[in-house]
Amino acid sequence: MKKIFAIFTTLLLMVSIMVPAQASTGTPTKAINEKLGVPIVVYGANLSEAEREQMKKALGVDQEPEFDEVTVSGQDLAKYVKNSNPNSRMYSSAKITRQEEGEGLIINIVTPENITQVTAEMYANAMLTAGIKDAIVDVAGPKPVTGHSALVGIYKAYEVKTGETLDPERTDVASDELSVATTLAENSNISDEQVANLLTEIKKAIAEQSPATKEEVQQIVEEQLSKLEINLSETDRQLLIDLMDKIRQLNIDFSQWSDQLADISTTLQDKFGEIGNLMQDEGFWQSVKNFFQNIMDTISSWFGSSDSEPETQP
Numbered sequence: 001m002k003k004i005f006a007i008f009t010t011l012l013l014m015v016s017i018m019v020p021a022q023a024s025t026g027t028p029t030k031a032i033n034e035k036l037g038v039p040i041v042v043y044g045a046n047l048s049e050a051e052r053e054q055m056k057k058a059l060g061v062d063q064e065p066e067f068d069e070v071t072v073s074g075q076d077l078a079k080y081v082k083n084s085n086p087n088s089r090m091y092s093s094a095k096i097t098r099q100e101e102g103e104g105l106i107i108n109i110v111t112p113e114n115i116t117q118v119t120a121e122m123y124a125n126a127m128l129t130a131g132i133k134d135a136i137v138d139v140a141g142p143k144p145v146t147g148h149s150a151l152v153g154i155y156k157a158y159e160v161k162t163g164e165t166l167d168p169e170r171t172d173v174a175s176d177e178l179s180v181a182t183t184l185a186e187n188s189n190i191s192d193e194q195v196a197n198l199l200t201e202i203k204k205a206i207a208e209q210s211p212a213t214k215e216e217v218q219q220i221v222e223e224q225l226s227k228l229e230i231n232l233s234e235t236d237r238q239l240l241i242d243l244m245d246k247i248r249q250l251n252i253d254f255s256q257w258s259d260q261l262a263d264i265s266t267t268l269q270d271k272f273g274e275i276g277n278l279m280q281d282e283g284f285w286q287s288v289k290n291f292f293q294n295i296m297d298t299i300s301s302w303f304g305s306s307d308s309e310p311e312t313q314p
Contacts (some may be wrong), residue, residue, distance in 0.1 A: 030065050036098040038066045040161045042153035044090035045073035051091070051142035058110050058140040059095040067095075070160055072153035080155045080171040091143065092150035096157045097136040105133060109147075111140040117182040118147035121196030125181070125203070126151055128261065129247060130174035131166055132158050151178060173246045180243045188232050198228055202244055204261045207254045214245045 032038060041061055043052055061067060078086040092115065099106075105127060107120035123139065132154065139150045155171050158164070177199070185195045205220045218241050225232065232240065 030063065032065055033098075036100070037161060038068060039064055039095050039097040040068045040070065040157045041093070041095045042070050042072050042157040043093045044149060044153065045071050046089040046091055047093070047142060054142050055093040055140050059093065059138050060110075061095065068160070070153075070157055072149065072156050076156050077149065077152050080152050080166075080168065081175040082172050084175075088149070090149040090153070091145050092139065092141040092147050092153070094140070094150050094153050094157065095138040096154060096161060098161060099134045099136060101134055103134050106136045108136070108138045109140075110138050111142075114141035114144050115139060115147035115150070116144050117185070118150070118178060119192045119196055121193070121200070122178060122181045123147075123151065123154075125196065125199050125261075126174040126178045127154065128203075129177055129250070129252075130155060130171045131252075146182065148175075148178060148182075151175060167251065170250055170252075173243075173250060176243055176246065180239050183239065184232070184236055188230070188236055190230055194228070194230060198224060198230055198240075200261050201228065202240075203247065206244065206248060207261065210254060211248055214241070214248075217241060217245045217248050220244070 041056070041059060043055060047055065056062065072090055074084075074086045074088040074090060077084045077088050077090070105124045107123045107127075109115050109120050109123075123137065127133075127135075127137070130151075135158070137154060139147065141147065141150075151174070155166055159166055181195050181199060184190065184198075185192050188195075190198075202221055202224045205224060206217070209216070209220065211217045211220060221237070221241050221244055225237070
């Protein structure tokens, strides 16, 4: 009976530990947002059926009570990006969930091993340039891809979702921005994070200073390169200046940009910073140690008063 009791209490303890973990990872019951609508899932047109199911799982589609679906093709690429190939093969996919005004953009790359060039910050910056704001966007790919086509899918999904029509000139420049960002990351010996930070800081300066000429844009670019201690080749430097001058000429309410760009930075920093701080907190690890030590002490106390000898270990 003592052995049975020991097994029972151990199992009970295991259940009490496991249940909260299972509850936190289980599928929550979500309410349908009758104001903003259900999420929209966009699939690359060249996915196989197996890959499409893979994308559904990666994007957490099964956790949504209802959702809309669209497919993005090379024809959509040609619609949103000038001089693009309408026969391009599209694989990367996304889920877009609208947020209340002022919530900003939250980008989650849920298959980072398969989105090889475009970072969350790059997506956020390009989406802001295109005129997309206040949304949670999850991006996934079934195999290693650059991730560029996901942005086109986000454009299409956003238009379907909101009923708004994005300015094709803005979407074209946003796609240019993504290309310049990945080019700089590949050619200039700087990290993706440095590129994203550089683009964000230049755009914040443009929003604050409202440059009227290309020369003033060039001065802003030079100042930020110096401030961030980034050295670019003359070719890459000119790519950046040309891109930012295109952004300057877009029909954008620059008065709103500073806050939105700040939101992009702080949201991503908060998301990963809190986890990093927790992992570095000695008090956190001591509390974990104390938790398990208390469990062991409790188990030991159960068997400490037993009259029987411990079983021989093999």
